[in-house]
Amino acid sequence: MRERLTLGSAPDCRSPEEVVPPMKLALYLPNFRDKVTVEELEDLTALAEALDFDSVWTLDRIVVPEASDRQELQFPFGMMEQFPTALPVSARGEWLHGMPLIPWLAAKTSKVRIGMSIIDTPYRSPGVLAGEIATVDHLSNGRVNVGIGSGWMPEEFAAASASHIFPKRHKHVRETIEIMQGIWTNELFEYHGEFADFDSCGFGAKPVQKPHPPIYFSGLKDPKRSASRIAKYGLAGWIGIQDTHDELQKWRAAIGQELEALGSARSVDDLDICSMIWFVITDEETDQTPQGKLSNLMVGTAGQITDSLKRYKEAGLSMPLIWPPFQDVPVSKTLDDLKRLKEEIMPKVDAM
Numbered sequence: 601m602r603e604r605l606t607l608g609s610a611p612d613c614r615s616p617e618e619v620v621p622p623m624k625l626a627l628y629l630p631n632f633r634d635k636v637t638v639e640e641l642e643d644l645t646a647l648a649e650a651l652d653f654d655s656v657w658t659l660d661r662i663v664v665p666e667a668s669d670r671q672e673l674q675f676p677f678g679m680m681e682q683f684p685t686a687l688p689v690s691a692r693g694e695w696l697h698g699m700p701l702i703p704w705l706a707a708k709t710s711k712v713r714i715g716m717s718i719i720d721t722p723y724r725s726p727g728v729l730a731g732e733i734a735t736v737d738h739l740s741n742g743r744v745n746v747g748i749g750s751g752w753m754p755e756e757f758a759a760a761s762a763s764h765i766f767p768k769r770h771k772h773v774r775e776t777i778e779i780m781q782g783i784w785t786n787e788l789f790e791y792h793g794e795f796a797d798f799d800s801c802g803f804g805a806k807p808v809q810k811p812h813p814p815i816y817f818s819g820l821k822d823p824k825r826s827a828s829r830i831a832k833y834g835l836a837g838w839i840g841i842q843d844t845h846d847e848l849q850k851w852r853a854a855i856g857q858e859l860e861a862l863g864s865a866r867s868v869d870d871l872d873i874c875s876m877i878w879f880v881i882t883d884e885e886t887d888q889t890p891q892g893k894l895s896n897l898m899v900g901t902a903g904q905i906t907d908s909l910k911r912y913k914e915a916g917l918s919m920p921l922i923w924p925p926f927q928d929v930p931v932s933k934t935l936d937d938l939k940r941l942k943e944e945i946m947p948k949v950d951a952m
Contacts, residue, residue, distance in 0.1 A: 622950045623909065624654035625920040626940070628717065628876050630934075631701060632659040633926055633939055634693035640931040641696070642922075645705060647935055653940040655713035655745055656705060657921055658698035660720055665755040666691040678820055678841060679752045682893045688926040707742035715745030717839055717876060717921060718818040722751055722772045723760040724778035726796050731803040733813065734784060740794035742808035746780070747839055748773060765795065770825070776814065784812035785920050816872065827858030831870065837872030839921070842893040845911045848875060852916045868916070876921040880929055881905060881937040898922075902945055909949045922926055 627648040629641055648656050652838045668675055668687045677683035689695055700717045705714040714736075719729070737744045750769040751757065765772050775793045782789040783803045790800040807813050814836030819826035826838055840851060843859045856868035886900040888908075896906050900922070912920065922941070924934040 605625075617828075619911065620952075621918075623913050623917065623946070624872075625651075625946070626655040626657060626874070626919050626921045627653050627938070628657050628659065628921040628923040630659075630924045630926070630931075631696040631702070632661050632689055633695055634689050635746040636694070636696060638696070640876065641701070642696050642708060643935060644931060644938075645708055645712070649709050651938060653712055653942075654919060655715060656709070657715050657717040657745070658701045658705075658749065660698045660716050660718060660723075661687075661689075661695065662697075662720075662723055662756050664689055664691045664693060664695075665753075665759075667755065674754050675752060680820060680841075680893055702744070703736050703739055706736055706743070709743075710738075710833060711743075713743045713745050714740055715747050715816075717816070718747035718749040720751035720756075720774040721748055722757060722762045722765040722769050724776075726776040727791075727798065727801075727803060729776065730780040730783040732808045733780070733845070734803070734805055737807040737809060737813055738805055744807070744809070744811075744813045745816060745836075746813050747816040747818055748776065752820075761794055769796070771795070773817075774829070777829070777835075780815070781812060781833065814872075815866055816854075816874065818829055823854030824858050826851075827855040828862065830855065831859050831862040831864040831866075834866075837918075840875040842888060842895070842897060843875040843878060844892065844895055844897060845908075845915045846890075847892075848873070848912065848915045848917055873916055874921055875917060876920045877925050878925055879905075879922045879937065880925060880933075881940055902940060905941070906945045906948050909945065913949060913952060 645656050650867050669691050671686040678686050679931040750773045759764050772795050775795050779791050784807050788800045788802050816837045816839050817829045817835050818839040877898045886896045
């Protein structure tokens with residue numbers, strides 16, 4: 601029989617009159633590039649910690665199919681219509697995988713939180729994933745964030761020997777959440793589901809963070825599904841990608857409405873609402889015409905980015921994941937831009 605889970609809810613400690621807290625900053629490491637070095641990632645991580653960023657995240661990518669080079673993937677990037685049926689990195693690119701970087705980050709840092717945005721759960725055994733994350737939580741002294749999602753690329757599922765999961769990938773995410781939380785909060789745990797079926801076992805050390813590391817759900821198409829996962833499992837927040845200010849408001853409102861409809865003890869104000877956003881400070885002003893996911897949301901002059909972040913703060917974005925471009929911008933430029941973001945731009949945003 602499946603172990604019963606106790607899914608607590610974080611109390612709402614803020615009063616309606618309380619000032620909106622300062623926006624947190626997160627760095628989305630560019631480990632997914634045609635060419636990137638460990639030294640570059642180390643320099644970016646060290647700076648993020650020195651600048652008191654909240655967290656550093658890696659990107660999960662298993663393969664780049666050769667079909668991508670011909671723009672012949674089965675679906676556009678992220679199943680988002682505005683993107684091409686191709687990845688921004690070539691099949692012969694020398695990117696670094698995101699998961700092995702997490703314990704490396706634990707050893708290289710002492711303050712900043714660490715995570716992967718997002719872990720595609722169908723590529724991993726849920727029980728193994730839970731045990732490994734608990735161990736990394738010890739290596740980092742309780743600084744692990746867990747971003748999870750279902751994945752979107754059938755070609756990658758095939759390379760990960762998970763093609764059979766693709767049609768039911770959302771159910772795999774649900775079972776993974778249940779198994780992780782069960783393993784993390786029980787001395788012994790058993791589970792009998794479609795993708796995992798095991799009798800009572802111990803999985804080693806429990807996480808340092810209690811009851812467990814914060815879990816973020818990444819949903820790109822369905823606010824109702826995202827809100828349902830967040831409410832049912834007491835998740836810490838939501839992560840989107842290249843969300844415009846208007847899109848963010850719509851996601852936030854939809855998640856909030858669903859939480860209320862589900863009778864959740866929490867409101868959307870209790871969650872971290874995040875988005876992975878491309879970032880470059882330019883000398884000349886860029887075209888800010890709304891183009892959906894292709895908009896220059898945080899690509900522009902310091903003034904344009906300041907205005908954009910102010911709008912994001914008003915829209916309810918609590919933490920942008922600052923995303924250096926896939927190409928054409930050297931890491932040395934990104935290092936300078938991060939300093940300007942923290943020292944020149946954020947004081948104006950926080951002063952709102």
